Amino acid sequence: MTIPDQCAGETTGGNEVTLARIARASVRPVQTLDLLTQREMDSLANADAKLHELFRRCALAILNTDGYVDDARKVYEAYADFDLRVIPEPRGLKLELFNAPGEAFVDGKMIEGIRHHLFSALRDVVYTEHKLAEQQTFDLSSSEGITDAVFRILRNANVVRSNVQPRLVVCWGGHSISRIEYDYSKTVGYSLGLRGFDICTGCGPGAMKGPMKGAAIAHAKQLNSETRYVGLSEPGIIAAESPNAIVNELVILPDIEKRLEAFVRVAHAILVFPGGVGTAEEIMFLLGIKMHPANAHIELPLIFTGPAESAAYFEQIDTFLKDCLGDDVGRHYTIINGDPAAVARAMKGSIKGLRRQRIEQNESFSYSWTMHIPEELQQPFLPTHENMAALALHRDQPAHQLVANLRRAFSGIVAGNVKDFGVRAVEAHGPYQLHGAGEVVAGLADLLEGFVRDGRMKIDPATYRPCFEVAGQPESTQ
Numbered sequence: 001m002t003i004p005d006q007c008a009g010e011t012t013g014g015n016e017v018t019l020a021r022i023a024r025a026s027v028r029p030v031q032t033l034d035l036l037t038q039r040e041m042d043s044l045a046n047a048d049a050k051l052h053e054l055f056r057r058c059a060l061a062i063l064n065t066d067g068y069v070d071d072a073r074k075v076y077e078a079y080a081d082f083d084l085r086v087i088p089e090p091r092g093l094k095l096e097l098f099n100a101p102g103e104a105f106v107d108g109k110m111i112e113g114i115r116h117h118l119f120s121a122l123r124d125v126v127y128t129e130h131k132l133a134e135q136q137t138f139d140l141s142s143s144e145g146i147t148d149a150v151f152r153i154l155r156n157a158n159v160v161r162s163n164v165q166p167r168l169v170v171c172w173g174g175h176s177i178s179r180i181e182y183d184y185s186k187t188v189g190y191s192l193g194l195r196g197f198d199i200c201t202g203c204g205p206g207a208m209k210g211p212m213k214g215a216a217i218a219h220a221k222q223l224n225s226e227t228r229y230v231g232l233s234e235p236g237i238i239a240a241e242s243p244n245a246i247v248n249e250l251v252i253l254p255d256i257e258k259r260l261e262a263f264v265r266v267a268h269a270i271l272v273f274p275g276g277v278g279t280a281e282e283i284m285f286l287l288g289i290k291m292h293p294a295n296a297h298i299e300l301p302l303i304f305t306g307p308a309e310s311a312a313y314f315e316q317i318d319t320f321l322k323d324c325l326g327d328d329v330g331r332h333y334t335i336i337n338g339d340p341a342a343v344a345r346a347m348k349g350s351i352k353g354l355r356r357q358r359i360e361q362n363e364s365f366s367y368s369w370t371m372h373i374p375e376e377l378q379q380p381f382l383p384t385h386e387n388m389a390a391l392a393l394h395r396d397q398p399a400h401q402l403v404a405n406l407r408r409a410f411s412g413i414v415a416g417n418v419k420d421f422g423v424r425a426v427e428a429h430g431p432y433q434l435h436g437a438g439e440v441v442a443g444l445a446d447l448l449e450g451f452v453r454d455g456r457m458k459i460d461p462a463t464y465r466p467c468f469e470v471a472g473q474p475e476s477t478q
Contacts, residue, residue, distance in 0.1 A: 028092060028095070060239065064104075070176065070240040072237075143378055153262075159249055168197070172270065173210075181207065185207045191218070206275075207279075209244040231244070276457050287332060311338070385429050393435065395440055423467075434468055
């Protein structure tokens with residue numbers, strides 16, 4: 001139940017952040033954090049300033065779900081006066097909100113899905129911080145410890161369960177895509193839903209929303225009420241990709257690397273729709289895993305798909321990957337364009353093989369423990385100007401190291417495009433500088449130039465200014 005005092009301000013259209021506000025409201029959890037001890041509630045109420053600010057920003061992004069602005073800084077600045085506090089009560093936890101986005105409320109009550117997302121964020125942020133800072137029970141210094149931490153965060157959110165069947169398809173793709181591509185992603189989701197598949201995405205708009213929307217219609221037609229729409233995010237990007245309304249299981253991982261690991265360990269198959277640098281980062285992360293010799297026995301289907309009108313996009317991706325990593329990389333993925341039913345049928349056949357393998361190997365359906373993820377893909381990368389310039393982008397190094405460096409380069413550009421700290425750093429110090437040699441740097445320059453030209457960097461491409469320059473190719477990104 002929420003009790004708003006008043007709503008003030010106006011809502012603007014287009015890409016502007018909504019300015020309608022609820023001056024004061026209170027809300028309690030439902031089925032999340034509703035059974036806490038007084039000591040646990042006190043620890044939430046007395047969180048330090050850093051943790052409070054982290055949760056405040058995540059909460060603001062969730063409450064601003066319908067505000068399609070992919071610049072975290074603009075969201076934070078528009079609602080600089082938003083705040084909240086945790087209030088322990090004998091009957092349980094309560095949140096008080098101040099100057100919250102008005103779009104999160106209908107007739108004086110917070111929308112139920114948004115309320116669920118809000119307390120999911122509190123659960124994840126506080127749980128992770130509690131384990132890291134107070135109990136020191138997460139070991140993030142080793143590969144095994146990181147994998148264990150990701151599992152425990154997902155288990156705490158009830159995403160990994162003992163009774164699941166292998167039917168969770170992870171869908172990656174851009175938040176800034178054309179209407180044709182968005183409609184295609186919905187149709188693919190519909191074809192998957194008719195065949196009983198659940199959907200997991202980065203939980204934002206565009207290709208993260210389309211498959212869920214299509215699957216939801218298909219699940220309704222099949223009278224399937226036990227459906228899962230899993231959204232995985234992280235604090236640095238959630239304001240730019242606020243959870244869409246269809247997500248019914250939201251998890252906020254501590255950083256992008258753990259978010260990516262969560263994707264690949266819960267996935268039973270992965271679909272990639274057209275996207276920008278965030279999608280390229282995800283592709284590099286997964287290929288770095290699939291190409292590792294330790295994973296030669298691992299089944300994890302990977303399909304690139306888009307409408308026929310976007311066939312050139314995956315032709316460019318395919319060319320870039322083969323120029324950088326060799327022709328052998330092509331055996332790790334399949335490209336199917338313009339045929340949603342064929343995509344769904346291919347997924348259905350591939351997942352049968354995955355199911356057989358996991359039964360034979362006594363492997364969990366809900367979390368792939370045996371998959372090896374190289375530590376260079378697990379350790380967080382801070383995209384400072386110095387770190388970005390130091391990335392070695394050439395083929396004169398082991399393939400796994402090149403993959404990791406390309407993943408870091410794309411991750412840094414994502415930060416410069418939409419994350420608050422990255423946008424500010426680029427404004428203060430100019431574009432990130434990327435250095436490399438040969439086919440890698442030439443291919444990277446062509447790929448990024450295509451993303452800029454096709455409007456795949458931002459929701460509003462007319463105002464986009466590249467946050468990067470590729471050494472030797474300064475004009476190709478302008």
